[in-house]
Amino acid sequence: MSPNTTRRRADRPTRTSGAALVCVLALLSTVTALLQTMAVPVLGKMSRDLEVSTAAIGWVVTINLLAAAVLTPVLSKSGDLHGRRRLVLVVVVAVAAGSLLAAATSSYWLLLVARAVQGASFCLFPLSVGILRDHLAPRRLPLGLSFLTGAISVGAGAGLVLTGILTHGDRDYRNIFWFTLTVALVLLVLALVVIPRDRPHRTGRVDWTGGFLLGVALILLLLAMTQGNDWGWASVTTVGCLVGAVVTFAVWLTVENRVREPLVPIAMLRDRTLASANAIGFFIGFGMFLIFLAITALVQVPESHGHGFSASVLETSLVYLLPAASIGIIASPLGGMWVSRFGGRATLLVSSVVGLLGYLQLLAFHDRAWQVIMGGVITNAAFSMGFAAVPAVVTAVVRPHETALANAMASITRSAGSALGSALVVALIAGHLMPDDHPHESVFVIVFSIGAATMALSILITAVGIPRRQDVAAQTTGRDPRPTP
Helix, strand or coil: CCHHHHHHHHHCCCCCCHHHHHHHHHHHHHHHHHHHHCCCCCHHHHHHHHCCCHHHHCHHHHHHHHHHHHHHHHHHHHHHHHCHHHHHHHHHHHHHHHHHHHHHCCCHHHHHHHHHHHHHHHHHHHHHHHHHHHHCCHHHHHHHHHHHHHHHHHHHHHHHHHHHHHCCCCCCCCHHHHHHHHHHHHHHHHHHHHCCCCCCCCCCCCCHHHHHHHHHHHHHHHHHHHHHHHHCCCCHHHHHHHHHHHHHHHHHHHHHHHCCCCCCCHHHHHCHHHHHHHHHHHHHHHHHHHHHHHHHHHHCCCHHHCCCCCCCHHHHHHHHHHHHHHCHHHHHHHHHHHHHHHCHHHHHHHHHHHHHHHHHHHHHCCCCHHHHHHHHHHHHHHHHHHHHHHHHHHHHCCCHHHHHHHHHHHHHHHHHHHHHHHHHHHHHHHHCECCCCCECHHHHHHHHHHHHHHHHHHHHHHHHHCCCHHHHHHCCCCCCCCCCC
C-alpha cells in the first residue's frame, strides 16, 4: 500500500453511529443551557453570601454571556483550523476548570473569572452543527439540528430543577458548580469515545485582534448599562464608557473589513437572509434572558408589595421557571419539523407572533401565579421554535466549509443579545429598588413592553428580510443553494 493511500485514508473522517453522535452532541449542548440557567435563581443568595450589590451580582450572568460572544467565533474558527472534535474536547476541559474554580472560591472576582471561562461552552453548539453537517446524511440534518436545539431547552429545564434541589434551604450555591464539574467530566469521556475524528476544512489563522476589540467594546457598553445608575448617567465614567464602546466598535468594524480572515465575516451580513437571521437570533437571546431574569425577580418580591409571590429559590426554579424552560422539549422538535415542511421563514414568523402574544399577555396580566407561568411558557415556546429555525436558515445559504463560521456568527449575535438583555434587566432593577431592595412593579411593565417591541421587530424583519425562496432552500437536501463560483 502506497504512503499516499495510507495518508488519504487517515485523513478521512471516521464514522460512528448517527444516533449515538446526535445524542452525545445533544448532551454537550445541554451544558451551555445548564451554565446559563443554573445561576439565575440563586443570584439573590450569591449577592448575600458574597456581600455585593444587585448590580454587581448581575455580572455573574452577564460576564458568562459576554465571554460567549467573544470566545464563540474564536473557538469555532479554531475548530475549522484544527478539527472540531479537538476543540470540543478543549472546551469541555475549560468548562470543567471553570466549574472547579467557581465551586472552590469564595471570592466574587474569582467567581467572575470562572464564569468567563465557562462562557467557552457556548461554542459547543456551532461546533456541533458543523460536526453534524459533516457526518449526518443531508436528509437527516434538519431533525438532527432540532435535537440539538431541543437539548438546550432540556438542559435549561434540568438546570432549574437541579438548582432548586441543590440549593434548597441553606445549602451552598456552590453545589451547582460541583454538579457542572461532574457533568463536564462525564461528557469529556463520552466525547472522546463517540465523536469521530475529523480533519480541518482549510488552513488559515484566528483573528485574535478582532476578538480582543469586540470584547473591549462589549465590556465598555455593558459597564455603562449596569453601572450607570450608581455612577450617574451623565457622569464622566459612564459617558466615557459609552463613547469608548462606540469608538472601539468602529475600529473593530474597520479591522474586520480589512483583514483577510476576519473573526466575523462582515461580508456575510451583506446577504439579506443571513443578516435577517442574525438579527432575529439577537432578539431571541435578548428576549430569553429578559424573561428568565424578570420572572425570577418578580416572583421573589414579597406578596405584601402587591406584585410579588414571596417565592423561595426552590419555588422559583420548579414552579415558575421550569415550565417555561421545559416547553422547549416540545417546541424545538416542532420547530424543526416545521422548518422541514414549511421552511425557515414561515417558522420564524409563527414563533415571532407567538412571542409577541406571550409578552402582551404578561404586560396585561401578571398578578396571578398562573399568569406569570403561562406567559413564560408562551414566550419560551416561541424562542425554542426560533432556535430551531435560525440554524436551518443559516445552514441552507452557506457553503459546507462556512457552516461552523456562519453558525458561530449567529451565536455571537444571540450571545450579545443575551448579554444585553441580562444587563438591561439588572440595570432596570438596580435603578428602581424599594427600601427592602426588591424592584418596583414598573420595572416589569417596562421589561415586558420592551420584549413585545422586539418581537414586533422580529416579525417585520422576517417578513421583509427573509425571502420566500429561502423556504425552498431550507428544504433542500443540504446542498449549497448558491452556485459554486
